[in-house]
Amino acid sequence: MTAQAHLGLSTTRRLDRLSWPEAEKALREFRSTVVWPMGAFEQHGPHLPLATDALFSERILSSVLSQLSPNAPILSLPSQSIGFSPEHSGFPGTLSLSSGLLTQLIIEVGTQLCAQGVKRLVLFNAHGGQIGLLQAASRELRVQSPSMAILPCFMWSGVPGLDAFIPGDELRGGLHAAQAETSLMLALEPQLVGDERPVDGDHRQPSSLATPPLGWSLEGAAPTAWLTADLSSSGVIGDSRAASVECGEALERCLVSHWVNLFGSLLASDWPPSQPVAVTN
Numbered sequence: 001m002t003a004q005a006h007l008g009l010s011t012t013r014r015l016d017r018l019s020w021p022e023a024e025k026a027l028r029e030f031r032s033t034v035v036w037p038m039g040a041f042e043q044h045g046p047h048l049p050l051a052t053d054a055l056f057s058e059r060i061l062s063s064v065l066s067q068l069s070p071n072a073p074i075l076s077l078p079s080q081s082i083g084f085s086p087e088h089s090g091f092p093g094t095l096s097l098s099s100g101l102l103t104q105l106i107i108e109v110g111t112q113l114c115a116q117g118v119k120r121l122v123l124f125n126a127h128g129g130q131i132g133l134l135q136a137a138s139r140e141l142r143v144q145s146p147s148m149a150i151l152p153c154f155m156w157s158g159v160p161g162l163d164a165f166i167p168g169d170e171l172r173g174g175l176h177a178a179q180a181e182t183s184l185m186l187a188l189e190p191q192l193v194g195d196e197r198p199v200d201g202d203h204r205q206p207s208s209l210a211t212p213p214l215g216w217s218l219e220g221a222a223p224t225a226w227l228t229a230d231l232s233s234s235g236v237i238g239d240s241r242a243a244s245v246e247c248g249e250a251l252e253r254c255l256v257s258h259w260v261n262l263f264g265s266l267l268a269s270d271w272p273p274s275q276p277v278a279v280t281n
Contacts, residue, residue: 013065015075028117029073031267036109037061037076038134040083040127043091043228045177045236047194048185050093052177054081057126057155059188060252064259072267080105084130087227091235102130103137107144114145120266121148124259126155128175128219149272156180159258165250170238173202175218176228178238180251187248197241201232 015023015034026032039054049055058079068074085096097105110121121141123134131154138150156162162180163171170179185193216222218231231237 013075015077018075024116026073026075027113031073031120031270032118033074033120033122033263033267034113034118035061035065035074035076035122035124035263037079038083038123038125038127038130039079039081040085040129041081041093041095042083042085042088042127042129043094043235044181045198045234045240046196047240048177048182049189049192051081052181052185053083053127054079055189056181056184057124060126060155060255060259061124063252063256064263067256067260068263068267074263074267077109083125083127084133085127087129088235089227090229099133102133103140106134106137107141110141110148110150111145114148118148120271121150122263122266123150123152124155125153128154128156131157147272151266153262155255155259159254161254162251165247165254170242172220173218174238174240176201176235176237178236178240179243179247182240182243183245183248184251184255185248186243186245187252190245196234197243198232198234198236199239199241200234201228201237202239 015026018026027034037054037057039051039057041050041054043050044052061076065074065076082095082097084099084102085094088094089096106123113121123138125131125134131152134152138152142148142150165183166174166180174180182193182197212218212224216224218224218226218237228235228237
């Protein structure tokens, strides 16, 4: 069976659906690109599943890849569904890898992909709590595999048009299991969404004990390394009461459109440079 036939069996164009001769050919293609969807195994309030971030990264990526040219040299790995989630420790069901273990996992998988000819590795991440860690791991991997580009992406970052559906203060402060995530899950897997909509973790309320000191913020120019238990007994940070299927469908369209454009741009490019730029003192 040809590589293209195997790809047709998988809506996510998964590398693990190929035989080794097909994988050898695909990974050595000009501009070969592998995408690794990254999620987490952590509490998302009483109304969303532990697999929320992993489900989002895999489903949005699947939709994106289905809209790219069938001949595009891009494949995905199976999703990494356990990530770095120490901020949610204490909530039953949460599982977290240490920062060192996740970093080493990325380096070991990445160096093997590079040795097999892969030109670009994209970490397609939907868990906000590991953005910085994946960026640091990517730099370490790039030093060991200078011929391969590593692109650590956060699924929600830089997406235009989200403010048309989510109020600005909720976009900034709805950090976890709030309106955006609840709405997207209602659009993707409504049967996994419970009825509760707690707002005890809405730190923007004047009476909230979770409001940081003046000039500081949970995330921003002067952030604090918060734990979810500092902010919320339910695990929700933000306000999900306005969540709806319609909002989720609009968010899905924005996300998919944005990443189709970015992956299209990447696939059309020759990044990274074939010869690293020489450093002079």
